[in-house]
Amino acid sequence: MEKNKINLLFVDDEEQFLESMGKRLEAREFKVLSVNRGEKAIEAARNNPVDIALVDLKMPGIDGEETLKLLKKEHPWMEIVILTGHGSIDSAVDCTQIGAHSYLQKPCDLDQLLEVLKEAYKKRVMNKNKIEEKKMNEMLKIAQSNSPREILRRLKEIDSG
Numbered sequence: 028m029e030k031n032k033i034n035l036l037f038v039d040d041e042e043q044f045l046e047s048m049g050k051r052l053e054a055r056e057f058k059v060l061s062v063n064r065g066e067k068a069i070e071a072a073r074n075n076p077v078d079i080a081l082v083d084l085k086m087p088g089i090d091g092e093e094t095l096k097l098l099k100k101e102h103p104w105m106e107i108v109i110l111t112g113h114g115s116i117d118s119a120v121d122c123t124q125i126g127a128h129s130y131l132q133k134p135c136d137l138d139q140l141l142e143v144l145k146e147a148y149k150k151r152v153m154n155k156n157k158i159e160e161k162k163m164n165e166m167l168k169i170a171q172s173n174s175p176r177e178i179l180r181r182l183k184e185i186d187s188g
């Protein structure tokens with residue numbers, strides 16, 4: 028079933044959060060590759076398939092913004108969602124101007140996260156497969172459900188089919 032999962036690169040220096048949220052995402056539609064530093068994320072993305080990345084903004088070493096730039100440079104189709112704590116919203120907004128799909132403020136709940144990841148993955152599938160938004164929305168209607176999990180599954184089918 029691994030091949031039916033969406034490859035998510037998850038980068039956060041808060042290891043407890045990384046582990047707990049990573050497990051919860053693994054229980055959903057994701058195969059999660061977790062790393063605690065931007066440097067490791069760059070390396071991991073060179074050696075593993077990655078559909079979307081979830082990147083913490085504040086980390087020791089290269090920060091989320093720099094990680095975003097480097098990932099985008101090497102993997103232009105990768106969609107990246109930035110995670111930010113209180114007080115860093117401005118920097119998170121800057122990130123969306125240099126290519127991040129969106130940002131999410133921590134602490135975030137699983138539903139919020141799934142919703143954002145769903146949108147990011149949808150964009151990737153559209154870009155990668157050259158599907159226009161109108162057509163994509165029609166294709167997603169066939170899933171006959173608005174649950175993010177159902178839509179994620181349908182997106183994965185579209186992506187591999």
Ligand SMILES: [Mg+2]
Nearest residue numbers: 040083085086
């Ligand atoms: Mg951090």
